[in-house]
């Protein structure tokens with residue numbers, strides 16, 4: 001072929017190979033040069049030139065390894081490509097597409113079952129029925145409320161956890177009726193994470209109907225308590241040391257195909273209350289004042305927190321809500337606040353939390369020293385959130401497989417940090433990744449949340465491929 005024909009194929013071709021080439025310009029140029037070599041000495045010369053070019057770009061562009069997905073080892077890329085053309089997987093892929101309408105119906109059905117924080121049972125019950133009906137060997141609900149469907153493997157050496165979260169951020173009484181305008185579905189929770197549950201469910205059904213058998217056991221899970229004050233309670237239970245936790249965790253939450261969450265953003269949250277007797281601002285002057293104590297405490301906290309967060313691992317702090325008191329001429333009986341601290345690094349999070357607790361005590365003690373009459377002030381620090389952080393090496397087989405199975409769809413993946421159910425296993429060093437639920441969506445955590453089934457089957461196929469790659473495809477029994 002002539003150069004312009006190769007260019008046309010590489011630039012406009014619609015195969016995974018051409019899409020990979022387009023996402024990596026240096027490889028594209030190298031490929032086009034190779035294509036024009038007629039003798040082996042010409043190829044050798046070009047190979048040398050392009051190696052030098054790769055090296056130069058790697059020096060000039062520090063993030064080159066991310067841009068070119070060099071983190072992906074060739075062995076895993078090959079494994080994923082081979083698996084994707086296995087006849088059983090091809091059949092399961094076709095089913096994932098055929099089940100498009102069924103998936104949409106399940107999405108609407110599950111979205112319309114309210115699942116406020118701590119009230120996930122009704123949605124969980126229906127999810128359990130669907131797991132049972134479409135391929136799980138046994139289904140149960142654990143004492144925390146997680147709904148778990150086991151699909152047995154052939155070898156049963158390991159257990160692969162694969163789930164989305166049942167809960168939404170929306171309180172009881174929120175109208176969760178799905179409204180359809182054109183191809184857009186509107187409803188609170190339609191994307192986050194009801195669609196995640198549907199990805200899990202459809203992957204199960206496609207595997208079952210295509211007769212895909214795996215070596216390892218797979219748990220298909222609807223997890224409780226991911227959002228807000230749920231504080232990852234479902235995952236904390238699943239991965240508690242005393243329980244039989246899965247060996248790896250594949251989580252479906254968040255947007256499109258390219259983002260793979262392999263790093264957890266940790267956070268701690270406190271509700272703080274300073275309490276005193278309260279009284280008249282003139283008549284009882286000299287009593288301890290909770291507002292004065294808390295103001296001092298916040299100031300002492302920020303003095304040190306500011307220096308802690310300027311360098312090193314990214315860390316943040318925020319006094320989000322403050323309240324208390326009854327009137328301008330009353331000494332408040334209570335002053336309270338809610339505080340959020342986050343960090344990429346567990347040690348930094350521990351440090352800022354300790355600084356925070358010390359500052360609260362200092363505010364308390366100093367106000368008590370200024371007391372002229374009445375009982376002393378008391379302090380209550382209630383921890384209302386504790387999400388562990390951590391990160392995983394991209395060389396782990398699970399992460400490699402997540403990169404490789406995403407590349408099969410012509411998408412160059414990026415490794416990201418976020419706060420998801422995967423935080424819990426990641427903090428324990430258990431391999432985990434959060435993959436996207438597919439389609440297009442927006443306005444999450446708001447009543448105007450929407451989702452469009454644009455190529456939604458791709459996310460189901462990718463999830464299925466990753467789960468099977470990790471669990472190991474068992475040979476069909478002949």
Ligand SMILES: [Zn+2]
Pocket residue numbers: 165192193226253254
């Ligand atoms: Zn979510």
